[in-house]
Structures are given as C-alpha cells and as structure tokens.
Amino acid sequence: AADLALCRGFARGIYIAMPTQATSNAMFKRVQVDYLKNRRHKGKLNLQLVHGNALLAGMGEVREGEISDFKIADTDTGDTNTDMEAQSWFTAKKRPLLSPFGVGTIDQSLLSVLQTRHWFVRLFGLAGKVVIFDEIHAYDAYMVTILERLLQWLAEIDCTVILLSATLPEARRKALIYAYSGQNSSENKCYPRITLAQSRHYINQETNELIVCKEVSVEDSHCIYLNFSRNDLEILAGELTRKLEHGGCAAVICDTVDRSIEVFRYLQANMHETECLLFHARTLQVWRREREDEVLRKFGKGTKQHDGSYTNPDRPFRAVLVATQVIEQSLDLDFDLMFSEIAPVDLLLQRIGRLHRHSRTRPEGLEMPQFTILCDGNRGGAPPDTFGKNIEHIYDRYILLRTWLVVRGKAMIEVPAETEKLIEKVYGTDEEICGPDWIEALEKAKRNLVHEQGESQKAASRLLICPPCDSEDIVRQFNCELFDDDDPEVHTAIRAATREGDPSIMLVMVNAGTVLAAEPALDEVRDLLGHSTMLSYKGLYHELASNCEAPKGWEKNTHLNHARLMRLDENNRAKIGGYILTVNEKLGIVIEKESKDNG
Template sequence: MLEICARLGLSSGEMARLGVLWGKSAEKGGGTMSLLLCHMLDTAAVAEFMFDRFLAPATRDMLDRVSGGRGRRFFAWLCGMHDCGKATPAFQRKSGAEAAALAGVGLGWRAAIVTAEVSRQWSHDKAGAFLLRQALKASGRWERRHVDWVCPMVSGHHGTLRGATMKDIAHAQGDAHGKTAEWRRVQELVVEVFTAALGFESLADAQPVAVPARAEQLGLLGMVVMADWIASDSTRFPGVPDLAQVSLAGARRRAAAAWEERRLGGGLRRLRPTDGCDVIELRFGHGARASQALAVDVVRAMKVPGLVFLEAPMGEGKTKTALAAAEVVAERFGLSGVFVGMPTQATADPMFTQVRAWAAAADPGSEDDVVLLHGKRAFNPEWKAIQAGDWSTADARFRAVQEDAPDACCVSRQGPADWFLGPKRGLLAHLTVGTIDQLLYAATRTRHVMLRTAGLSGKVVILDEVHACDVYMSQFLKEALHWLGQARVPVLLLSATLPPGQRAELASAYMSGATGTTDETELPVPGGYPNVTAVWPGMPAPVVVHAPTWREDLPVRVKVVPEPPVRRGKSASDRDQEQPVIDLLTRELAEGGVALVIRNTVKRAQRTYRELAAAFPGERVILHGQLTTSARADRTEHLLDQLGPSAAPRPERLILVATQVAEQSFDIDADLIVTDIAPIDLLLQRIGRVHRHTATKRPGHLRRPTVYVTALGSRSDLPPTFERGAEYIYGRHLLLRTAATVVEAEKSGGWAIPSQVPRLVSAVYGADEVVPDGWADAAEQAREEWAAEQERRRQAAAPFLLSRPGERVLPHLDGLHYAATDASTEDHLAATVRDGDMSIEVVLVLQDPDGYRTLDGRRLGPGGAPPSDALGSLAGDMMRLPQRLTSTAIDHLAPLPGWSEHAWLRRTRALVLDTARTAHVGDYVLTYDPETGLTYTPAA
C-alpha cells in the first residue's frame, strides 16, 4: 500500500492519516484494530472470489456488459467501496481508543457536536454515498446516470435504501462528516488509493459504460452485502493496524483461505448440453411423456429467459418436467442454480429430496449445495441427518428417489456450506427449496430485501401450485415476477390449471419487467390439456401449445349431499349435521374401500371425525394443521405408506378426514371423495386424490370414481345456502358459480377429468353467465361484493410491495425504502404476504405436581430445563396456533424459565397443559387431544 501511496505522490502526512483511519475496531477485529483500507481491500478480494467461483455466468456477463469488459475488477471495486463513509468523525468517534491517534495527525472533531446521537443519524452508509458522489463528480468524467446508480451501492449496504434528506445534507457539510481541509483530503484519498490498488488508472477510469436494470442493481447490492459480511468475519480476517502491511495481495491470501474454509462455491457449474436428448429419460430413467417432451421443446426454443406456464393434471409429472426444463434453461443461459417454491412446508420436504437427486444426476456433487428453506427444516429427517452427519437416513431417502436415474452419482458427504444457514442468507445458496413465501418476501419493502434479489439472480425459479395464491398473495407474486423479468431470471409456473385471467396477469407482470412496458400481455386460450404457455422479450407472439395426457380421462360422477338447514336461533345437533355423510359412507363402504373426506375448517373436520366414531371404530384418521409437528408428520408418512403410489397392503376400509392439507401435493389415492364446496379450481384439485393410481385394486362398486359435494343445500330454482366456514374462506361469488357447475354435473352424469378441467375453470372464473335464472340476482350481488373485496385486498397489499406507484420507471435504487415495513421475523413476513394476523408457534408442555414433562411423558428439569434426550420430543410437540389466538397467546404465553440457555427454545412460547391436557389462556380454554388435535372455546 505504501508503494501505491508513493506512486500517487502522497505526502508523509497524508499517508499518516490513512494509517490511522480504522475500519474494524479491536473488538470486532479479533483483538486488533483493522485499518479502513484493509477492510475495503478484504471485501474487494472476497468479491473477486465471488466473481470467479460463485456468480452465475449470466451475472458475470452482465457485469462485463456494464463495465465494458472489466466485470471482475469493477465488481471488486463496487464491493470494496461500500465502507468509504467510515472516513468521517461520526464513525471514527466510535472507538475511543483511536481518538488520540486521529487527533495527532490533524483529524480531530468537536466532541460536544459529534455525539453518539449524531453518529446514529449520520451512519457511514449515508456518509459513504455522499462522499463517493462528491468524489465521482470531482473526477470530471463520471456521467450523472452512473453516479446515480453506483452511489446507492454504498448507501444501501446496511439493508435499506432511503433517499437523502436536508438533515443528511447538513451532516455532510458539518462536523459529523468532517469539514476541515484535512478531513476532506483524507476522504478523497481513501477513494483514490483504493481505486488505484485495484488497478484502475484513476477514479475516472472506473466509470461503467452502461446502466444495469434496476433489478440487476438490487441484485448487485445484495452481492455487495454478501461480500461485506464474509470479509467482516474477524476469525478469518483478523485486524491489520499497519498501513505498510496492507495490500491487495495480502487481502487475496486471506480471502482464499476464508473461501476454501467456508466452501462457498458450487452450484450447477458443469451442466452438459442436452440438445437432441430426452432429458426426462436421462435424469429420471423413463421416456418423456408427450406433455413433458413438449415443455422441454418450448424452453429449447426460447431466445432469451422468459416465463413458462406448465399446466397439467395431477400425476402428469410436472415436477420432473420443471426440473428437466430448468436444466435446459440453466445450460443455455448461463445460470448456476434453481429455487423451487412450494405452497407449504410439508410439500417442500419431499421436493428437497427430489431436487437433491436431480442435482446429483445433472451435475454430480452439486447435491451438496441444496438448502431447505423453511422454519421447520430442523425436523426434516433428511436435512437433520445431513447436518448431523448421520447418513443412514439421508442415504435411504436420497437413493429411493435416485434409483431410476442412471446418471446419478454417489451420495455426498458434506451438505451445504454453513454460511448459507444464517439469517437472511438462505436464498444465496445456489440450489434452494422452500415455500413460495421465500419468493414473495423478495417483493416486500423490507430491510435486506437485496439479499433475496441477489439470491434469485442467476437461478431458474420454479413455483408449484401457483393457483393457490389468492388475490392478496398474487400482488406480491406479480411484483416479484416484475423484478425477476427485469433481472432476466427465467421462471417456470406449475399448476393443475389456472384461470385465464390469472395466467394473463402473471404474464403481464413478468413482461412489464422484461420489456419495460406496461402493455397487457394477451394470451390465447389453450386448445387442449395439458398445455404449455410461454412468453419472452422479443418474441413475435406468445407460445400456447398442448399435448395429449398420458392417461385416459376419468369419468367422475358428481353428486350433491344436502345438509340439514340451519335456522335462525337454532342449529342442528352435531349428529344431525353429520348424519347424511355417515349414512353415505356406511352405504358406500359396506364392502370396504378408502374414503377421503375434506372439510373447509378444522372445527368441522373434528366434528365429522367424532361423529364417525360409532359407525367406523378404528377405521378412521384425521389430518389437519392443528396437530403437533410430530403427530402431523407421522400421520402424513403413515398415510403415504398406506395410500401412496407403492402402498402395500392397502387398508380394507379407511376414512381419512382432512382439511385443505389434503388438497395439493399429497400423493394418496382414495376410492371416493366427500368434499365441502370450494372454488372450482380447488375442488378439482381435491378430486385429483380419487382413483389417482391406476394399479390400485378397488371394491367392485367403487370402480367408478365419485365425488360427493357437501356444505351447500341447493334447489335449481333458488340460490344455494353455504356452510358458514366455506363462505367465510372463499366468498359467495365463486361458490355460487362453482355450485352451478356442480348441480349441472350431477344432472349430466359428471365430468371427464382431466380433459374438461380447463373448460370448467374458465367457465367459473369467466364473465359468461353460468348460474340458473333463479340465482341471477343473488349471483350479481355476490359478484359486486366479491369485486369490492378483491379491490380492498389489492389495496391492502400495496403499502408492503417493493415498488410504489410510478416508481418502476426510475433508473436507480435511491429511495427504495421510502417507508420500510415493520416485518422483521419470519412470522411477521409470512403475515405480511399472506394477508393475515401473525400466527405464532408454541411448544405444548404438560405440567403436574412434580413439574413439567413432554407430551410423550419425558420429564423436564427445574423450570422446564430440557435434558438432551428430550429436545427432540419438545421439537415434535410444536404447533402453530390459529390466528384467532395470536394476540391472546402473545399476551399470556412465554418461554419456560428453564429454556433460557437453549437457542430456539428461549424464543418459543410454551402452552402449558394440565393433566387433562387443558389450558386457560386469556378468554379461551384450549384442549389438546392426541387423536383429534387442538380445540379452543371461549371461557365461561
């Protein structure tokens, strides 16, 4: 560094001042202070390793395009420059031990003015943006457009991008920023010397040649944060207090050691071209079905990254199609990973196994990098085995998926790098599987959102079951698609079927980012099913094609099961309410068989389950969200063993009573289904569980699939009445239109599934009249109410979206966080993107006169302190409370005193049950039954 200073003609006094500016205090530098230039060079060196071994080829190409072919050096410069604002009194005052040395070389300040409060107001990220802006303008060559997009790379590296204020300008002109000539000069030198150390002839020489898209800027900022966080690890980057010992070569040596120790590279680095190959057969061991081959052909024809819809019936193999298509897209466009977003944590778990198996076949060794992203991953057996180094469980699950994949390699022995398992870092891993929430969070105006954008850059994004997004969630999905389109991230959307309007809205959102226009994307209605729809910039017209399904249509009979009317002031008894279903199942299952009963609410499912006890003792099981983690997981696994694709032996007679948890990504096969009314697309999803597997042997009278629809009472001349839970959840508009199609199907003999699925969904979600004349007035009123509610929910999402109205046309990021949301934890974020009150998780604990114990009877220590062999039981005894109980739980529940020493327990509330498994919490009485789950009633 001294050589560079001499080459630049610095005086001894100027070098002395550079030699006292600190970047990491002794406390944060491993016991030794680290000079500011040292930390900046450390960060730049980390950025070089990121460029070489971490960034996707597409991201490197973007940096080369922006910088005029100097992408690696420019990226290192961007990352290292992040802390230049530490060259101010407001920051330097924070280490009292260094104040004397600073004053001794003429860098003092008035302590009465530069206070701790001023330091908080004039943080070094803000100061750095002002400092860099002044330096770039002074260089004489930097254009305004480049100054405007580069400076937020400094101002936003602490996670927020706020616009400048008059107070900021005042600080930049005052003591906090350093208004003496000595301070102004040393600030210039920090920028100048660092720039020269990276090999630029001058600061003017570092100017880029193009402005990246706004989404690309946000991704770059996320990479700046990543480089800073890695270089801030004092155990791998200890302090260097002597300017003579500071050099880029030394920083590179430190970064190399840290990089190898952290194992931060990886991803899909060795993908082979698959042109002319059957990728499905290559990866999964069987020839591609017509719909799978069609989808792969479509993505092979794409000229640039775009958006692809894969719509196919349940069991068609959409997951394999998406992974094969993702491999083709990644190889063609220089991408290094995937993000697979699933609707729930439960559906993400099996996808984790499938993605690892696919990755092992596509790029042997990359399965090490797959990260499972959801709050319950610690309880996933395969993830747990990988983290613990117990490969017996992981190997079995992994090989079960791999057994038909001829190119699969041996099972890895490392797992993903630990660094990616920290807070907010998960999406940065190259291969990630989680809930769709992880993507939706990237569309919120929250702190460190740039890390999520960076994590999605250079990937193929796959989202499954997108039809499950309601109008509120869809606002975040559309916002995310806009940014992904602008970032040139290809997206594959999977669904059994989508309403035409929703498909067009999602396509328009993506193309608005990809093309920079606000024109609506018009999509032709697919002419058949399964089908593939694709859009990308520059294409003459959307691609909309279809293929025959691999299986014949199921002729599904549709029947309505009327329920007893509920009169004002008087309700039918539980037995009377359930008697029609009891009679139905008694008749239909007289010779055996498996029935799936889906209710819209937990309370209704519990009632059905209880009332079936007398007629079907020992032949029924219940599954819903108000069971403990272990109970739900055990039941799900057992049901998949009994009713899954390789089930043997199948129960002679069984009734599964479930809520919407059985609606999607649940590969079980029932002989008949009884389901509450739901909007047509969801109703068809439920029907996908009947006669799902062709090899299943069934009782003779159940060989024709039948769906019985409940929760509505109907007469053709009067509009139907709906069960209150159904109407509360789904609204009357779609239920009326769905009910009309159900009644018509009962008259006509049923539906042909899957060929009629698109027509049915289009009819219910379309504008044409589908209800009988006698329902018309009620239907119109319901439509108006529904439209008003949809608009209300759209407006409710707007304050949390990443872009504010009119902001998308801005060329830079300054002011992005004009009003950041308060969401901080995963629970808060989930509530933000799902339009609900925050729900919380609790651990259920029993208390008796002798103290606390787990639900399975393991005794806990004083204050509930868990012995090591009880931690697993406590983890399994967790559950998420209904949203209605959230505020009550926050006010009345807390961790047990003995949990203070345990990382996850000390942040988790305990629901303490007495020996009758009951607790009084605020105005509610809660009871947990191991068989039926949690119930709650108002306290007397």
Template sequence: MMRYQLVSGQAQCVGEGCSPEVVAALGALWGKSAEKAGGVMNLLLSHMLDTAAVAEVVWDRFLAPSTKASWDEVAGGVGRGRGLFAWLCGVHDCGKATPAFQWQWAVGAAGVRAAGLAWPEAFVAKWARWWRHDRAGGFILARVLREAGWGAKKIGWVWPLVAGHHGTFAGECGPPEKARGQLEGGGLWAQVQTALVDEFSRALGFDGVTSVEPQGTLPSRAAQLHASGLVVMADWIASGPHFGGISDLAKVSMGGARERAGRAWDALGLHGGWGRLAEPDDAVFVDRFGDDPRLSQQMVLKAARDMPAPGLLVVEAPMGEGKTKAALAAAEVLAARFGADGVFVGMPTQATCDPMYGQVRRWLEGIDPDLAGQVALLHGKRRFNKEWQALTELGGMDPDAAFAGVDEYGMERGNDSFGMDEECCEEIGSGRRGPAQWFLGPKRGLLCPFVVGTIDQLLFAATRTKHVMLRMAGLVGKVVVLDEVHAADVYMSQFLKECLRWLGQARVPVVLLSATLAAGQRQALVEAYLSGAASREEYALDEPLRAEGYPCVTSAWCEPRENEPVATTRTGHALSWRADLPVTVEVMREPVATEQANEGGAGDELVAGLLAERLSEGGCALVIRNTVARAQSLLTALGERFPPDELRLLHARFSDGHRADATAECLNLLGPQPRERGHERPKKLIVVATQVAEQSFDVDADLLVTDLAPVDLLLQRIGRLHRHEGVERPARVSSPHVVVTGYDLQDGGSAEFPAAAEAIYSRYLLLRSLAVVLGAAPAAPGAAPAPTAAEAASAPGVLPAGPVGTWEIPGRVPELVGAVYDVPTALAGTVWEADEEKALSFWTRKQLSRADEAAGLLLTRRGEHERPTLAGLHDGAVGTRSGTQAEALVRDGEMGVEVVLVVGDEERWTTLNGRVLGPNGVVADEVLDDLLSGAVRLPAKFTAVAAELRPLPGWLQHPWLRYSRALVLDGERRTLLGGIPVSYDDRLGLVTGAGHPQTGR
C-alpha cells in the same frame, strides 16, 4: 491525481500533490474496532480490500455464467466485469472515512485525531446517528466520481449500491441540513476520502478512480438489486471471524486480502452450483427419472428448447401428469442454454415442500452425485424432515450462531427480536454433508445454489423490506420453478406478479406449474413477466392468450435484439398419458350453520351414513372439510360407526410431530406402490382432512367426499380420486365418485353455505361453483334430493352444465374453471341472478381492497417500474419483520401465533409426549426434538392474547427456545386462553371452544 503506495515496507506518497498528512490519515482510519476484529483494529482500507478480495472469490466460485456475462457487458467487454464487480463490493465502506463514523470508537478516534483529522465532538455526537456510514458512503462516492469525470447516469446507479448496503435504499443520502459540513468533514477530510477511494482502486489494478468507470451498457434495475445483494454478501463474509485486524498500513495489500479471502471461503465451505451445464439431449428424462417422457412432458421440453431468450414457461397439465419432472428437466435445459447456476423450487406450503425436497435431490444426483447434498430446505419445520435431519448430521455447531444477524458495522450479532426468522440455521453442524452453514443464516437461505422452499421465500423478495436485495440475489442466476401457482389468492398474487416483473427484467428463466389455472390468471402472470422483461410500467398483450387444448404450455420472452415481448401457447388435445377419467359427481345437501361458532356437526351423520353404505365391502375414502372444526366434528361422529384403526385425521392444528407422522402414514398407506415401501393398502380406511390434502398430496382414494369449494380447488381435490394405476378396488367404489356437500338450498332455490366457508372463499365463488356442480350432479342415494339445474333456475338451461352426472377429468378442467372465473354474469336469468350480482359487488370490492393493501408493501410502487436506479426504493418501507409477522406480510390475514405445548405446572413440566423437563423447564439435548415436536399454530383469534405468552424460565438462555412461546396445559391437557377453553387431544389435535373434548387422550 495523488497516489500512495508502500515503499520498502513503509507507506509513502509518490504522486504529485502528495502530503504526509493524507498518508498518516489512511494509516489511522479504522474500519473495525479491535473488539470486533479479533483484538486488533482493522484499518478501513484493509477491510475494503478484504471485501473486494471476497468479491473476486464470489465471481470465480459462485456467480452464474449469466451474471458474469451481464457484468462484462456493463463494464465494457469480456473479462472486464470481474474487476468492476470487485470494486463495487469493496468500495461499499468508504463512508466510514467521516467524522460521523470515526468518533464512535474512542480508541480509534484518538488515533484519527492524532493523524490530523478533527471534528467538533459534541456536534458530531448529536447528529451522527442521523447519518450512518452507508448513506455517507453514497454521498462521498458520488462526489469523488464526479470529480473523477464519471458520467451522471453511471454515478446515478453506483452510489445507491453503497448507500443501501445495510439493507435499505433512500432517495437521497446527504447529511442532515443542520449538520452539513460537520459530519462529512472538510479540508483534509475531503482529500483523505478521495485518496482512500483512489488508493483502493489502484490496489485492484485500476489506474485510479477514473479508469474504473464502466464503458458498456447501463445495468437494469434488477441487475443493480442483484449486485447490491452480492455487495452485502461479500461485506458480511469479510466482516466475519476469518478476517482479523491489520492496524499497520504497511501490511495492508491486495495480495494479503486475497489470501485471507481464499482461506475464509474454504473454511466456510461455500461454493456455487453446477457451473456451466451442457445442454441435455433427448435421453435426459430416462437418465434423470428412469422413464420415457410422456407426450405432455415432451411438449414442455420442446418449449424450453425453442425459447430464443430467457423467459417464462407456464405449464398447465392434469394432476398426476408429471408436471414437476417436466419442469425439472426443462430447468436443466434452460440453465444450460442461458447460463443459470442453480434452481429454486417454490411450493405452496411447508407440507408440500418435504416430498419435493427429496425429488429435487434425486434429480440433482443424476446430474452430479455431489449436488444432492447441497440442496437447502427452507421452511420453519425442516428440522422434522427426516431427509434433512440425515443430511445435516446434527451437532458440532455453535448454538448462538443459529440466530446471528449482522449489525450496522457488518458484524455478527444475536437476534434480539422475539420470534425467529424462518430461515435460521437451527441445526446445521460443522461436520454436515449438507449446505454450508453460512447460507442458512438469517436472510441468506436463497443464496444457496439449490433451494426447495415455500413460495413465501420468493414472495418476500417482492416486499419493500430491509435486506430484500439478499433475497433477490438468491433468485437471480437460478432457474425458478413454482408449483401450484393457482393457489395464490389476489393478495399473494400482487407479490407474485411483482416478483415476476423483477425476474423478467433480470432475465431469469421461470417455470410456473398448475393443473387448474384460470385464463385471466395466466394472462396476468405472463404480462407481469413481460412488463419486467421489457422494462415497462405496464404491458398488455394484443390479444388474450387462448389455450384451445389441455395440457397447455405458454412461452413468453423478449426478443433479444428488439426487446419486444413475445408470448405463444402450444396445446395438446390427446397428450395426457392416460385417458380421461369419467368422474361421477354427486351432491348431498346438509343443514348449514350460518355462524362460525357453530360450524361442525350438522351434516356429520349424513356423511357417516354415506360412508358406511359405500364402504360396506371395503375401500379407502378421503373426506375433505373446509375447516379444522368441521374435520374434528366429523371424525368424532365417525368414531361411533367405525373402529379407530380405520380412521385418520389430518389438519394443520396437530403438533408438528403428530402432523408429520400422520402425513407420512397417509402417504405410506395410500401413496403410489405402498407394497414397495413395506405397506399393504388398507382394506378399509377413511382419511378426514382439511385443505392440507388438496394439493401435492400423492394419495389415491377410492371415494371422495368434499365440502364445496371454488371449482379449481374442487378439481384439485378430485385429483386424489383413482389417482394411481393398478389399484384393486371393491366393487362399490370401483368407479370414481365425488360427493359434494357443505351447502344447502332453501325453498325457492336460494343457496346457503357455512359462514366459515364464505369467509375463506367468498360467497361469489361458492355460488358460481355450486352452479357448475349442480349442472352435472344427481343426488347421492339416500340423501335429500338436490334440485337439478333446471329446478334451481327460473329459466332452465342457463346454468353451466355438462354431461349430466359426469365430469371427464382432466379433459374438462379448463372448461369448468373457465365457467366460474371467465364467464361474466353466468347466472343471469336464474333465481340466483340477484344473489350473484350482490355477491359479485362485495367480492369485487374485497378483491380491490386486498390488492390495494398488498400494493403498499410491494417492492416497487405504482408508476415507479421504469425508474433507472435503486434510489428511493425503500421510501415508505414497512421495516424488518420476523417470525409470524413476516409470513403474514405475504399471506392475507392473520397467520396465528405458534406455541410450544408443555404439560404441568410451575413445579414440574413435561413435553407433550410425557418426557420430563428439568428445573424451570430446562431442556436436555436428548429431549429437545421431542419438545419442539409439540409446536402448534393457534387459530388467528388467539393472536392478541398469545402474544403475551413467554418462554419457560429455563428456556431463556437456550439459543433456540428463548424465542419460543410456551402454552402450558394442565394434567388433562387443558387450559384457558383469553377465557376460551383450549386443549390438546392426540386423536383430534388442538381443540378450542365448544368442541373441548372430555378426555385429554
């Protein structure tokens, strides 16, 4: 094997078979052009060493103990993983030692030609774009490793890490057939390529390429994907402005690269999480949260302590039971036991992320005060979170850095797509106390050691999209906590199960939380994790997981030695911190609009009359409607009976600023201990809301009125009822009552639901849920009487029924959920039997269709889960999507386009709140937040026409606003969009179509 080294400051060849031509070539091959390396060309060997040096710092200061241990096993012994990891990261750009790459920069190409490396210019120029340097690297490295004597299986998992380092993994990486022999070069080129990899290996301390070969276990495919993300991370850092060019081979050294890497890491402010934790003792709950753990929380902690290997915990417990605190304490136990270095907490919506963000920060502060400032909040509206704003201390940032991506050469570039990435670091200044700015660039957010974000962030890691390895790298090495997992529909569940497969294979501890999880859903999630942990295409437990009590904790893991899946449940019948709440269930039929265009209004007077009667002595009511239109219509009707200060409206079509204010006000007025926050509980208040109040919305209502929804979601809504202890309630609402409306029964007992409700939830689930409700519900006083179960059915008693008129909550939650989701043909023998059969057939076809649609986007296709390497992972990939498209990728249906509302005309514009914009809409810094607070998401029906909206002229050069679509309203806050009236009202929010308000205010 040839060898090259520096002798007396000069690059000389000292190995057998050495040639001056190869030395000259190594001194000419460029990795970064002068324009992209601070004015001086950076030699290819220099960049490879820079990347390896960054990887060493990543190992020392960033990687979780569990990750280091796994790579020690791969390399063949304790302490050997670090060198292998650095080598894998640094060798990534060996494919630049080809004509296909070197011809692209004229100045550098001339130097390479002068060193004796030639190519047919016209031919290479024609074909080079078909063979980028990432794939070229995989091809060349595979040859070099074969010649060095590496085993085929080891070569098989290594070359894809190089071939995929620009975001996608192909099935093969050779040059096009018609260009074979020209793009990779021949003769001297092959010698130089071998010498480059060999010299790079020796600079890292190996005795050439042969000695790099790992001698331990083969890494799992999940470990390979994790490593691939870390290769990208190291490459991007080493391609940044802290690494200037080195054009003299005599000045290239690993020692110099290490100095540069250390300075860059410190300048970027990067670091890992909590390192290796000591396992907390029984006092952890008091230390972290100031309370003794409830019995159900103790059960969760015991389950975490009893797991012999990293695995899955599924925690099912009532609303308000303290599942989140139990999960965070369990995460601390799991991290200490299995070497995790951080946590990801995923929530169902942006709105539920915000309160969780504060809770996670306070928990981390109890572990180490410095950790609280390192929590990233990942969702598109984080700039309106007051805690995030205070933490990140606005200002001081290069505005263009917010949308920087990385080009084919690993260099930063602006985002040229219309629609910004949800994770862009839009407001982090260099003087911040928050997470390092680098972590908050596009696609990097999950790499931050501590993250609170929407579940979408995790689901993206299960998609066959570009740079998915960065997302997976941000999850492996952490403990993953997901709240409200029951909220994932069949479409989202495909991505959730796929991600659980990968996390199971990567041995990532996962904690799933739910109050209303169906047994079938629990079984599917556990089996998905275990199939990954066992590296099997499919895995089914021998018997169904049975939860004989509530709360319930299910544990699942693979036995460390036998790699055999294990799952077990533990339950408690009397572990809840408070006794069951006897909730009286009432029903109130209403005339139903069977067309979506005419949703609201029909039952508004019935609800208004009911509220007037029940709140005659005062009290606080929560009314949940299934659509924005029904909520807006009801609020208008209530305005005829109640003064404005007794009414609040909350839904997703308020502007960001108005919605944030309305949410905060509701939490302040009806949240726990309002007096401690300087607020008195109102004597009378009605909050009309949509599904935004369904979960993770910690308010206490004296009375609940709700549209019919699937029973698990209905129970979530009931969780807002009499939620807090010590609340003084007027006599008429002193006991908990829920009134279910949003349906009708025709002569003969046939059921009708609003068209929009059927579109959202399906007729099948609504029909079965109504049957459960009617089995326990008397008619509301003053309302048209609803039939009992016996009256609605031709065969009395066959509808699911409990104690008439009362649900014991939470004790009966599993039973009620199971009655809808786990009992086949529950309505047999009733007047609804034929309706159920037809609805079930349609629902089943729809579920299968939605699952199949998601399957085409999953990271791994059916039949490929047992593949040993990443080769071909991206075959048939959907490409890179951003903004609303990316969100729609993991959520079924159109998400709608987000616009920024402005008022005025071409002569003069103002923000929604009336602040004046400059000429052409130019936005002064002090007006920016006010302008962006006017952002709102349009209904999906406007997606096509809204795509034609563009920024105002004065926004085009702004680093943030140039990606925003402006919807200009006239002086009355009205416009036409696709021929449909659209307006904005401070009281109602965005109003479309027939519901157009008469005034702009």
C-alpha cells in the same frame, strides 16, 4: 426443463416454491432422492429445505452473523462421502435461498420483494436460478399482487421461471405472463397447454419476443361421477358404510379444522370396522410429521408393476381419511372414493385429482371414480342463504355461488376435457343464465368480492418494494423496514406478511413440570419446535400474545424469539381467554369455549 436450463448454462441453481410446509417436505424428499442423487453430479451438492420449520428436518444451524467451521453433514445418512449436504452456514435465517438448490414455501420467495431489512439478500439468492412455482391457482388477490411484483424482479435478475397449475383461470394466466414479459398474451390454446414468454428488462417495458402457446397431448379423458348430499354426519356415515362394504380407501375433505375434528369424532364412534384417520395442520409439529408420513405411506401410489398398475402393501383394506385442504395440493395420494365439502370449482378439481389417481385394482362397487359434494344448497332452486359461516370465511361467497350454479346439475365431469370450461364458467366474464333470485344474490356477492379484492391489493401494495427501475430510485423509494410477520408484538400494518387473513402465533406447548434451559441448545430447540404449532384463531390471538409466557432465554434464538410458551395440566389442557385448549395426538389441538360442562 429446469435441468436442461442448468445443463446448458442458463441457470446456476433451482428453487422450488410450494404452497405449504407439508408439500415442501414431500417435494424436498423427491428432489433429494429422485432428482439430485440420480443426476450423477461429481462433487458436493448443497440442498436446503427452506421454511420456518426446516430445522425439524435435522439440518444444523448457526447464529445470525456467524460463520461456523465448515463440516460436511449429509441430510439423509450422515455419511461424509455422499454427494448431498445441507451446508450449515446456509441454514441461518435469511440465508437458505443463497444455496444453489432449495425447496421451500412460496412465502420465502415472496419475502424477496417485501420491504424487510434484508430483502435484497433473498432476491440475490434467487438471481440466475430456475424458480418453479407449483399450484399457483391456490393464491388469493393479496398473494398474487406480491407474486406479480416478484415476477417483475425475477425477469430483471435473469431467472428462468416455471409456473405450474392444472386449474388456473385464463385471466390469472394472462396477468402472470404480463408481469414477467410486459406483453399481453393473445394466443390461446385448449387446456392442457404450455405458454412460453421471454423476460423483460428495465428500461424496456416489454420483451421483443412473441409469446408462444402450445397444446400438450395427454391420454384420453376419464369420467368422474358426481353425487350430492347434505352436509350431515349421520348421512355421511351411512353412505361411507354402504359404499365401503367390500373395502376401499375413502377421503372426506373438510374446509375447516374444527369441522374435520367433528367429522372424525363421529365417524370413529360409528364406523367400528373402519380405520379412521385425521389429517390437518393444527397439531404439534412432531405429530404432524408423523401423521403426514403415515398418510403418504398408507394412501400413496406404492410400487409400479410390470403391467403399469400400482400396488401398495401398506394400503388398508377399509379406511377413511378425514382431512382439510392439506391433501388437495402436491401430495401424491390415491383414494377409491371421495367426499368433499363445497369449495371453489378449481379446488374441487384439485381434490378430484386425488381420486383414482393411479391405475390399481379397486374394490367391488368402487371400480368407477365417485365424488360426492357435501352441500345443503338446493340443486334446482334458489341460491342458499349461506354455505356455512365458517366456509364463507375461508372462500368468497361469490365464487361459491358460481361454483354451485355450475356443478349442481351435473352427473359427471370429464377430466381433463372439461377442466378449463368449468373454471372459466366460474371465474370468467360470461355469467350463467339464471333467475332473478340468483341474479340478485350474485350481484350482491360480487360487489363484496370486488371491494375485498381491492382492499387486499392495496394492503399488499403498501408492503412491496418498487418495480425494477433506476438504482437511485430504488434507494430513494425504499425502505419501510417491515418487521417479521411472526412477531406478535408488531402491528399488522408494518408486518412483512406474505399471506392475508387472521394473524398466527407460534405456541410451544409442554407439560407443566417440564424444566426448560435458560438458553436452549440446538437439540433442545429442535425438541421445542417439535412441540409447537402455528395457531391462527381469531378469538384467541391477542390473549395468547399478551398473556402467555415469552421466556427470556428465547429472545436471542431465531427459531423461538417470537414464540409463546403454554404449560399444560395433567389432562393436556390449558385455559386462556374463556377457551380451553386440549392437545390430543389423534385430534390435534381442540379449541372449545369454556363452559360448565368442560370447565
């Protein structure tokens, strides 16, 4: 659809907005190799990777305010005769969206409607393009408030917008359509479907075109067989050992990084004949890229055969990947068996999408897709007092309760036939019939959710530019000039934050004896970024911001000016604020409270 819009002259470029940096990196390669290099365009194509760590992809940069001498540099091979390049002027901060082709995080597009100093540059960069948002079910009330304002502006500046999701609740679908078109969508077809709405423009409050909704024919549904288990390490290891007796690749998806590290350590210590891997975001960037590539290589789809099946020569005989939510979105992975901690039903369905994803020969005993939900809740009794403090910090208790109420009695799920039904049972207005104890728990959790969502919407609304209106009104109402979200010295109330939650800080972690240049050159900056991580840990943030070194030579560098430096001892450890941080290539960054045992 995006390519058709380009060919017919309805758009001047494409921007693909992904939920995370990992999914952006994977999509960037697909756009570069599978799309742009195969469309036989005559001339040079300028493609940019647009997120905070794009420099690590090997593209050049220029300082803010400079226009460097233009030199062609292919993003892949360095061959000056190829048709793809990342032109250096466009790689400076705030400029990448001006490039005709871009792949990046949704955050970069959301900044277009936050009251930052150069918001209009980003918005101008999107004007007239096809803007594709993937996995839009993944965003909370805070981000959706910003997204709806962005859709209003994208309609105004003649963007063709494509919103993609396999698990989007009906109410959310209608709200996004209204933001773009000004019309309420009354027509509804069964999932999977395509909805087409025309853009509205100021002064008109809505488009004159009717909204069209069409069903999409798909292959027959297939059954996913559900199992349930306590969230216990010994039980988990036993089940994995038994089911992988004849080989196979399994995934264990945890809701928090700390839990994933704990699970990985236990499985590695107790499953000696199984290859165990760990994949999460709390690690140094250089290791994360290596692990991401390894995961895609070992658990990706491989090569298609004449009979339509796939083979992957790098696929392990017997392996377990312990991961967080990083694998549930946009990464083309395929597992024989899957275990997952309880999560909202739409995210469980996303995880299921990585189970038996492609046609291939499966090991004995794993011919049918088996998905085990790890939850200590009673399948037939009262609601659990808690799903776990850490889990309920990530996901709303009300949605978890409704999810558990819906799935706990099921033995199988038909996908995609039951997808919409399950999502609406959790997110829709019709409540499941249940006993007094469940009603009380749901009502209490719902009150908390409604309050929290209201506060989130208010917080996001305070940061937004006004909707499309008269140009004089825009100038008069604007501008608070919010500061960079990654500056730890700026109060949260005046940050241009595209995501809600605990603040994060960029931490560069090097050995104690490392000598740093006073003003690092580009290669040195890239190396420092490779040894960095964005750390979001409630008990540590203020300690890191206040007590970690901010080298003076980094102040004028757009990639490092808000970073903090942490020097590690000979054991790759550092102590700060009552915590010990240990950097380990396999585990990532392990955070533990200081005690007599580890101090």
